[in-house]
Amino acid sequence: MDLALTPEQMSFRNEVRSWLKVNLPKDWVETVRAGSDIPRSDAYDFLSRWQRKLYDAGFMGLTWPKEYGGRGLTFMEELILHQEMALVKAPPILNILAIGMAGPTIIAYGTEEQKRRYPAKMLSCEEIWCQGYSEPNAGSDLAALQTRAVKDGDCWVVNGQKVWTSVAQLADWMMLLARTDPDAPRHKGITYFLLDMKLPGITIKPLKQITGDPEFNEVYLDNVRVHESQILGGLNNGWAVGMTTLMYERLALGFGLQVRLRIALDGLIELARRTRRNGSPATKDATIRQKLAQLWIDTEVFKYTGARAITKLLKGELPGPEASTGKMMWVEGHQRLQELAMEIQGPYSQLTRGSKWAIESGLWQYSFLRSLANSIEGGTTEIMKNIIGERVLGLPKG
Amino acid sequence: MNFGFSEEQDLLRSTARKFLENECPSVKVRALMDGPEAMDPALWAKLAEQGWLGLISPEEYGGMGLGFVDLVVLMEEMGRAVVPGPYFSTVLLGGLAILEAGAAAQKKEWLPKIAEGEKRATLGWMEPSAMLGPQGVTLGAAQSGGRFTLSGTKLFVHDAHTADAIVVAARTSSGKTAEDGITLFLLPKGTPGLQVTLLPTMDQTRKLCDVTLTNVTVGAEAVMGEVGGGWQPLSRVLDRATVALCAEMCGGAQKVLEMTVEYAKIRQTFGRPIGSYQGVKHKAADMLVDVENSKSITYYAAWAMDEGVPEGPLAVSMAKAYVSDAYRRVAAAGIQLHGGIGFTWEHDLHLYFKRAKGSELTFGDATHHRERVAQLVNL
Ligand SMILES: Cc1cc2nc3c(=O)[nH]c(=O)nc-3n(C[C@H](O)[C@H](O)[C@H](O)COP(=O)(O)OP(=O)(O)OC[C@H]3O[C@@H](n4cnc5c(N)ncnc54)[C@H](O)[C@@H]3O)c2cc1C
Numbered sequence: 144m145d146l147a148l149t150p151e152q153m154s155f156r157n158e159v160r161s162w163l164k165v166n167l168p169k170d171w172v173e174t175v176r177a178g179s180d181i182p183r184s185d186a187y188d189f190l191s192r193w194q195r196k197l198y199d200a201g202f203m204g205l206t207w208p209k210e211y212g213g214r215g216l217t218f219m220e221e222l223i224l225h226q227e228m229a230l231v232k233a234p235p236i237l238n239i240l241a242i243g244m245a246g247p248t249i250i251a252y253g254t255e256e257q258k259r260r261y262p263a264k265m266l267s268c269e270e271i272w273c274q275g276y277s278e279p280n281a282g283s284d285l286a287a288l289q290t291r292a293v294k295d296g297d298c299w300v301v302n303g304q305k306v307w308t309s310v311a312q313l314a315d316w317m318m319l320l321a322r323t324d325p326d327a328p329r330h331k332g333i334t335y336f337l338l339d340m341k342l343p344g345i346t347i348k349p350l351k352q353i354t355g356d357p358e359f360n361e362v363y364l365d366n367v368r369v370h371e372s373q374i375l376g377g378l379n380n381g382w383a384v385g386m387t388t389l390m391y392e393r394l395a396l397g398f399g400l401q402v403r404l405r406i407a408l409d410g411l412i413e414l415a416r417r418t419r420r421n422g423s424p425a426t427k428d429a430t431i432r433q434k435l436a437q438l439w440i441d442t443e444v445f446k447y448t449g450a451r452a453i454t455k456l457l458k459g460e461l462p463g464p465e466a467s468t469g470k471m472m473w474v475e476g477h478q479r480l481q482e483l484a485m486e487i488q489g490p491y492s493q494l495t496r497g498s499k500w501a502i503e504s505g506l507w508q509y510s511f512l513r514s515l516a517n518s519i520e521g522g523t524t525e526i527m528k529n530i531i532g533e534r535v536l537g538l539p540k541g
Numbered sequence: 542m543n544f545g546f547s548e549e550q551d552l553l554r555s556t557a558r559k560f561l562e563n564e565c566p567s568v569k570v571r572a573l574m575d576g577p578e579a580m581d582p583a584l585w586a587k588l589a590e591q592g593w594l595g596l597i598s599p600e601e602y603g604g605m606g607l608g609f610v611d612l613v614v615l616m617e618e619m620g621r622a623v624v625p626g627p628y629f630s631t632v633l634l635g636g637l638a639i640l641e642a643g644a645a646a647q648k649k650e651w652l653p654k655i656a657e658g659e660k661r662a663t664l665g666w667m668e669p670s671a672m673l674g675p676q677g678v679t680l681g682a683a684q685s686g687g688r689f690t691l692s693g694t695k696l697f698v699h700d701a702h703t704a705d706a707i708v709v710a711a712r713t714s715s716g717k718t719a720e721d722g723i724t725l726f727l728l729p730k731g732t733p734g735l736q737v738t739l740l741p742t743m744d745q746t747r748k749l750c751d752v753t754l755t756n757v758t759v760g761a762e763a764v765m766g767e768v769g770g771g772w773q774p775l776s777r778v779l780d781r782a783t784v785a786l787c788a789e790m791c792g793g794a795q796k797v798l799e800m801t802v803e804y805a806k807i808r809q810t811f812g813r814p815i816g817s818y819q820g821v822k823h824k825a826a827d828m829l830v831d832v833e834n835s836k837s838i839t840y841y842a843a844w845a846m847d848e849g850v851p852e853g854p855l856a857v858s859m860a861k862a863y864v865s866d867a868y869r870r871v872a873a874a875g876i877q878l879h880g881g882i883g884f885t886w887e888h889d890l891h892l893y894f895k896r897a898k899g900s901e902l903t904f905g906d907a908t909h910h911r912e913r914v915a916q917l918v919n920l
Contacts, residue, residue: 144610144844145543152542219542412920426920429912435920436911440838440859447837450544458545465833472830525819531829532822536802539817 146450148223155220159227162200168193171234187313190237194268197236203266204246211250212263218453222398229402232409239399240310241265241272244388245318249337252376252384261316261337273314275305275338275362276385282307283526285320286329286382290364292321292336299323299336299374301344301367307520311347311360314340318388319369320381333381337373344368354512389522400473401449404442407480407510411435414503415487425487434483441476448472464535471527474517481507481514544840550614557618560591565622567889574745574892579625580703585658594632595656598640602652609781609846613788613839620792623892625746627661629789630699633782635662638708642725642766642774651706651727663704665695665752666775673905675719675772680754682711682724689713689764691726691734691757697903701737701750705730709754710775713768720772725765732757744899746892780857783904784846787839787860790868790900794832797875797893801825804879815878824874831867838863855917862910865901872897 148156168189197203205221207213214220236242246262253261264270281288290303301321311317317338324332344367349357376384415425415435425431452466484507485492496505518524532538546554564584573579588594597612598604619628636655639647639662654660670677680693691711701707709726716722728735734757740749766774802825805816815821838860845856872894876883883890901907 144545144547144840144847146841146844146848148542415920426915432915432920433908433911436914436918437862439914439918440863440911443841443859444834444838444863447544447841448834450542451833451837451840454543454545457543464829465837468830468833471826472834525823528823528826529819531826532816532819536822536825536829538802538805538822538825539814541817541819541822 152219152223155216156223156227159202159224162202163227163231163233166196166200167231167233186234187237190234191268191271193234194237198267203242204262207246207250207262207266211258212266218398218456222449222453225398225402229405232406235403236399238265238268238271240274240318241270241316243399244274245272245316248318248335248384248388249375251387252335256372257337257375270315271310271313272316272318273308273311273340274388275308275311275317275319277307278304279306283523285385286333288320288322288333290319290321291325292323292334292369294323294371295368297371298368299334299371301336301338301364301369303364305362305364307350307359308347308362309359309520311340311362312349312357316340317362318385320385323381324379327379330382332379333385334378335375335381335384336369337375338367338369339373342367342369352513353515354509356509398449400469400477401442401445404445404473404476404480407477408438408442411438411480411484411487414484414507418487418502431483431487434479434486438476438480438483441472445469445472445476464531467527467531467535470522471524471531474524477517478514481511485511544844546610546614550611553611554614554618556591557593557615558621560587561618561622561624565624567623567892570623570625570746570892573625577739577748578703579746579748580627580661580700584626588628589656589658592656594628594636594658595652596632598636598652598656602640602648603656604652609784609843610840612785613843616785616788617792617795617836620789620896621796623746623793623889623896625748627663627700627703627748629747629782629785630663630704631655631661633785634664634699634778635704635706635708637778637781638662638664638725638765638775639706639727641778642708642771643727644765646762647727647765660705661700661703662706662708663698663700664708664710664778665698665701666710666779667695667697669694669696671696673909675723675776678710678712678719678723678772680709680711682713682726684713684768688758688760689724689726691754691759693754695752695754696749698737698750698752700748701752702739702748707735707737707752708765709752710771716769722769723771723775724768725771725775726759726763727765728754728757728759728763732759734758742899744892744895746896747899779904780854781846783857783861784839784842786900786904787835787842787864790864790897791832791835791839793893793896793900794828794835794864794868794871797871797890798825798828798832800890801828801875801878808880821878824878828871828874831871835864835867852917855914858905858910858913858917861905862907862914865907865910868897869901 202224204213205216206218209215246265249257249261276285278288292299292301317340319336319338320333322332323334344365346363348361350359351357418425420428448465452462455462488502491502494501495508533540564587573581592605593615595604596607600606639651668677682689682691707728709728711724711726712722713724714722734755736753738751740751742749805821806814808815842856842860845853876890876894882888
């Protein structure tokens with residue numbers, strides 16, 4: 144057991160650290176001191192420029208093969224990068240659905256042509272991706288999806304509706320799951336398409352979220368003609384391909400979640416220090432201290448559980464039971480953290496953006512409300528527990 | 542970075558598991574816990590033979606000279622088997638105190654004998670006030686003419702009734718701070734004025750004693766380390782013992798999870814296995830999260846002990862806070878998911894439940910350690 148970095152990893156860390164020192168946008172540091180989330184719709188251009196800057200410096204796609212725009216490094220460098228970004232509270236990655244899901248899936252299943260065409264532009268943020276999985280009648284039960292694709296010449300004609308599609312309004316491409324064989328068993332008749340969002344027949348209707356921001360959308364597909372070369376991983380093989388995407392989502396986003404929890408916790412501690420309770424900083428209140436300390440502990444626990452999982456990956460082993468716990472740790476810890484932020488603000492927690500009395504411009508109110516989605520997006524907590532129960536512990540299906 | 546175990550450590554784990562399954566199955570645990578001693582000379586001799594009584598003792602004292610990451614592996618297995626008896630007190634309390642604070646002669650006299658299984662030792666530090674910090678050490682040691690006279694009571698002393706020596710923390714002076722003025726004494730069994738009373742405990746696998754000293758008079762040969770400078774080594778011993786306890790708790794929690802999952806697969810109600818019901822399955826998933834996280838933070842704390850990094854005490858308190866709550870939750874869920882059978886004396890679950898409760902409240906519970914974390918990270 145050795146938690147130390149090798150000299151090469153050390154020098155990579157120093158490279159990242161000194162780059163961030165010079166290149167971290169100053170206005171970001173000044174305006175965003177709190178929260179763990181910002182309304183992305185406020186900052187798309189900004190976040191896009193930031194990702195491009197990271198890309199130009201060679202910090203995007205660290206684990207992706209060089210020939211597809213990555214750097215061919217290990218998860219260790221990826222982890223180091225994320226940790227350094229947490230230390231300086233760097234802005235989040237805008238094209239996260241591409242980086243966390245679409246890219247690795249294309250690298251795993253794509254034809255050589257697809258692998259040369261898509262991943263690099265994901266990294267540079269030239270092309271934004273969205274995920275078209277969920278439908279009005281298919282969420283947790285994704286295999287119930289009804290969007291149809293029917294062959295016509297060398298094209299597939301797609302009809303149906305997707306819903307809760309984050310960043311569809313920005314996206315150039317969609318990871319689309321559609322039913323290509325309605326007679327096959329549910330899981331066997333689905334195909335994964337790389338869908339150009341500029342094709343005729345696609346209508347995007349924004350949906351206003353609890354936060355008031357329209358971050359996700361309805362996407363209507365009416366006779367959209369997709370060329371057959373846009374199939375990823377083979378006809379009727381979409382379930383396996385799509386599940387790979389979800390596995391990457393849960394694995395790769397794990398690094399990001401760890402970092403976001405750390406950033407949010409540091410912000411929360413600063414908030415508690417500045418907030419007075421009975422004449423002293425809230426950090427001196429016995430109950431608040433207990434809750435803050437527990438969050439500190441949980442954040443560290445999350446980190447070391449992650450370190451065990453990465454160790455297995457680096458040794459070329461499959462992740463063990465510890466790897467499946469990350470999403471649940473994040474959800475439970477982050478929602479508790481946001482609740483505590485409200486508790487610390489007391490009556491002020493009622494005030495939002497626009498009030499001169501709102502604390503930190505109402506950012507916490509946004510991130511508190513946004514955190515409610517954590518236990519729904521990317522697989523609900525109930526579904527995660529089913530997966531752990533059945534796949535990790537081997538309990539029988541219900 | 543490599544946050545995993547080595548091949549040797551994996552081998553130690555499988556050896557220990559097999560050994561304890563053979564030498565200390567639950568029938569043996571029950572036989573031992575029923576008696577007053579909980580100490581089986583034959584098992585003790587075999588532990589010595591394996592080298593485990595001297596696992597963390599330096600080779601010059603007949604030990605194996607291994608570290609805390611190695612020890613954690615063994616302790617997990619000990620906790621898995623709820624091994625009764627004075628292993629913990631001898632190796633992690635008395636033995637470690639002698640190693641940390643003892644004078645050269647004391648180490649030479651005691652450590653090899655402990656490693657060989659000939660002698661056992663323990664540590665008396667807490668008093669009836671149940672205070673955890675240095676303020677809690679009030680047992681007086683009056684000094685006159687190079688001799689010390691100790692009077693007072695140490696409570697919750699592990700296995701004092703089967704120990705050949707008791708290390709006692711006493712107050713030789715009231716210094717500027719509470720840490721100042723604490724001295725450790727090494728008192729062999731039978732020292733006049735030393736009275737040991739076994740206490741009935743909820744967890745019968747771990748025996749606790751009242752050690753009352755009435756005018757126990759000793760010379761300089763009993764003093765361990767510097768007069769008045771005992772708190773520092775004592776707190777180091779307590780931190781280390783806490784990490785070992787956390788590992789033991791991880792092993793117990795893992796076993797409860799396994800027992801529960803096995804049972805949930807075979808126990809049928811309404812025509813299907815209870816593990817297919819989400820009320821059961823989701824609880825089991827929560828148990829897994831508790832168990833895996835407990836291991837992660839405990840391994841980190843063990844690593845921190847071996848490396849002597851400055852954040853060591855923080856790592857210890859994070860681990861104890863987390864694992865205290867986690868093992869309690871896991872053990873209780875294990876009983877709940879077993880239904881009536883889980884509430885019987887006959888089923889082994891109560892051994893784990895009681896061990897979890899006792900361990901939670903030993904060396905400070907989660908609330909205590911969260912406050913210590915708050916202090917150490919400057920909240
Ligand atoms: C902010 C946000 C962003 C999102 N972005 C995207 C996106 O970009 N692309 C995309 O495709 N999707 C996206 N989603 C959709 C998300 O993946 C789904 O909402 C989620 O999978 C749940 O599906 P559902 O909404 O249909 O709820 P349902 O599946 O109907 O679930 C309703 C409730 O029933 C529970 N439940 C369902 N089945 C079971 C079961 N078997 N056992 C126990 N409980 C069960 C669920 O846990 C939940 O509590 C997003 C969601 C949110 C909130």
